[in-house]
Structure formats: structure tokens, C-alpha cells
Amino acid sequence: MSLLKLPEIKADARIGSAQFDMRPDALERWEPGVCAAVEDAASISIYEQIGASWDGSGITASRISAILRNIGARDVVVNVNSPGGDFFEGVAIYNLLRQHKAKVTVQVMGLAASAASVIAMAGDEILMGDGSFLMIHNAWAVAVGNRHDFLAASDQLAPFDQAMAEVYAARSGMSVDEAAAMMDKETWIGATQAVKDGFATGMVDRSNITQDAKAQGSKKYLALVEASMARAGHSRSVRRDALKSLFSGTPGAAENSTTPSAGQDVAASLQSLLNNMKGSQ
Incomplete structure (x- = not known):
């Protein structure tokens, strides 16, 4: 399993509508063509939204699970450039990576926002590209009903936010309260700051990043x-x-x-x- 001891995130299926949906501010900063210059059979590419999209695209836990089975008990490199997406898919992918039996290196090529930032935390090593960003915030849900339903939804979402704060805290070394405060503020973390604050362990070599015009x-x-x-x-x-x-x-x-x-x-x-x-x- 993962070389770094990381907490598990447990997603309660009762909140089926809870999600990190793609936020316009994240999408505006997202450049889909930024990717790794070289990838091999032991690489995983996360260059789309998290969760299945309307056209069948998107990164899902089932897709990542199949790739990991093919890779086997080898070190894996996960290249990320994603604006985020579905909360539950992000949690499931995070848990799959943290359970991998060899080293997991995450390379944030451009953007790891929302659910993608959770996935990034599963790396034993997390490398940031020049100009790349992490963005973290609380889970949010689409809820309908009376005031009691909304209060119940709030109570049910709180443990998810707590679990994510624990993940960010475990990675960075900050307290859970400090991580929760950053989530409350919907914080953007640049590459240099991510390394300084412990959210990442180093930088991606510039030669490892390229621009795929066809992906735009x-x-x-x-x-x-x-x-x-x-x-x-x-x-x-x-x-x-x-x-x-x-x-x-x-x-x-x-x-x-x-x-x-x-x-x-x-x-x-x-x-x-x-x-x-x-x-x-």
C-alpha cells in the first residue's frame, strides 16, 4: 500500500447529491492542453473533469481501478490537470491511490482544483509544475425540502469536510483547524506556496511539461x-x-x-x- 500513512475518506451514500461540481473560476484558469511531455505504461492521466460527463468523457474511479490493475504492484505516476468535479468519484480515486501497493507520485501539471486536489493528496510524492495551482474548498450539495431537510443536509456534509481537512492536515503538517479554515476560504495555492506549506514535496522539471494543442x-x-x-x-x-x-x-x-x-x-x-x-x- 501507499508508502505514506494517509487517512481514509468515507463517503456516505445517503448524500448522493453531495459534490464538488466544476466551478467557473476553476474552469477559467484551466488550460486543458497542459500535460506531461512523456508518459508510459505506469502513468495515469487525469486531464478531464472528475466523474462521468454528459458525453461519456471524464475520470471515474472504475477507470482508475482498471488502470491500476494493469499496472500491478509497480510505482505509478499520476499526472493531473483537472478543474475538479464529482465529490464521490474524487474520494473513491483518492482511496484507490492511497491503497496502491507501491509508490505513488502525483504531478500537478496545471490545475488540481476541488475534487482533483483531494486526489492529489494521495501521492507519496507531490510535484507541482511552474504556474500550477491547488484549490481546496468544502463539499457542497444540491438540497431541496424544508428547513429541517436543509439542517439535516448540513449535518450530513460536516463529516466529509472534517475528513478532507484531516487529509490536507496530514499532508501539510498544519492543524486540522487550519486546514478547515483554508477550505472555508476556498483557497488557491500556487506551486511555490504549496511546497512551502507542505501540500507538495517539490517541483516538476520544466522539460516534463508540454502543451497539447489538440486537447484544447x-x-x-x-x-x-x-x-x-x-x-x-x-x-x-x-x-x-x-x-x-x-x-x-x-x-x-x-x-x-x-x-x-x-x-x-x-x-x-x-x-x-x-x-x-x-x-x-
């Missing part, structure tokens, strides 16, 4: 659209159904002008929104 596409812009829908109060299932109904192809469909299945008028509105996002970058 419209992935970021469609993710921003989904994040905007989330902020408007639409549930994850509604967002996915809406995006699926618009496009019959992949996320690149918007960029390549594939005909939407929901009508040209709706497609034109979404295409205009995507173009405006690109123009503002």
Missing part, C-alpha cells in the same frame, strides 16, 4: 456552459440531458458545426455563447 478544442467552453447551468440551479442530470439533446456528436461538435439534434435555433444560441467565451479569453 471546445472542451473548456462546453464545461463552462455546464458550470453556468449548475450555478443557475439545474441539477447534474438535467444539465447532461440538455447537452445530450443538443449534440449528436462529441464536445468538438460545437466547434466543428455538427448539426444539433434539438434544432438550429437552440444550437445557434449555444454556438454564439461558445464563440463569445472564446473571444473573451
Whole structure:
């Protein structure tokens, strides 16, 4: 198992809606093309959102589990550049990595935000790329009901935040209360600061980082659209159904002008929104 003693995070299935959803501020800082220059059979790439997306993309625990089985009891390098995503998938991936029977090295190439920052903490060694960031914050949930339901949801989420604070504290050496305060503030931690504060152990060699232009596409812009829908109060299932109904192809469909299945008028509105996002970058 992992060379470093790390606490387990236990996710209670009763809070099925609890999640680290992709936040617009994280997405705006995310550059999807930043990746490792060289990867081999003992590498794991986490370059997408955490959890299954509307189009079948995304990093899931089942996918990571299969990769780890193929790698076997060998040292593994996990390259991360992700804006975060589903809380439970992130927890499950963290636990899979912490249980790995050999050394786990995590390399944050660009961004490890929200659930991706939890995954990063599973490394026995955590290396930060130039200009890379960790972002940590509390779990949040979509809840409906009366005031008693909301109070119950708050009580049920508290242990998750406590468990994550313990993970950040175990890694950094700070107290659990200090880690919890950083989560409350939704803290961005730059590469140098992450090493200084103990969230990371060193820096990635510059020669190990590259830019994959093909990975850019419209992935970021469609993710921003989904994040905007989330902020408007639409549930994850509604967002996915809406995006699926618009496009019959992949996320690149918007960029390549594939005909939407929901009508040209709706497609034109979404295409205009995507173009405006690109123009503002």
C-alpha cells in the first residue's frame, strides 16, 4: 500500500447529491492542453473533469481501478490537470491511490482544483509544475425540502469536510483547524506556496511539461456552459440531458458545426455563447 500513512475518506451514500461540481473560476484558469511531455505504461492521466460527463468523457474511479490493475504492484505516476468535479468519484480515486501497493507520485501539471486536489493528496510524492495551482474548498450539495431537510443536509456534509481537512492536515503538517479554515476560504495555492506549506514535496522539471494543442478544442467552453447551468440551479442530470439533446456528436461538435439534434435555433444560441467565451479569453 501507499508508502505514506494517509487517512481514509468515507463517503456516505445517503448524500448522493453531495459534490464538488466544476466551478467557473476553476474552469477559467484551466488550460486543458497542459500535460506531461512523456508518459508510459505506469502513468495515469487525469486531464478531464472528475466523474462521468454528459458525453461519456471524464475520470471515474472504475477507470482508475482498471488502470491500476494493469499496472500491478509497480510505482505509478499520476499526472493531473483537472478543474475538479464529482465529490464521490474524487474520494473513491483518492482511496484507490492511497491503497496502491507501491509508490505513488502525483504531478500537478496545471490545475488540481476541488475534487482533483483531494486526489492529489494521495501521492507519496507531490510535484507541482511552474504556474500550477491547488484549490481546496468544502463539499457542497444540491438540497431541496424544508428547513429541517436543509439542517439535516448540513449535518450530513460536516463529516466529509472534517475528513478532507484531516487529509490536507496530514499532508501539510498544519492543524486540522487550519486546514478547515483554508477550505472555508476556498483557497488557491500556487506551486511555490504549496511546497512551502507542505501540500507538495517539490517541483516538476520544466522539460516534463508540454502543451497539447489538440486537447484544447471546445472542451473548456462546453464545461463552462455546464458550470453556468449548475450555478443557475439545474441539477447534474438535467444539465447532461440538455447537452445530450443538443449534440449528436462529441464536445468538438460545437466547434466543428455538427448539426444539433434539438434544432438550429437552440444550437445557434449555444454556438454564439461558445464563440463569445472564446473571444473573451
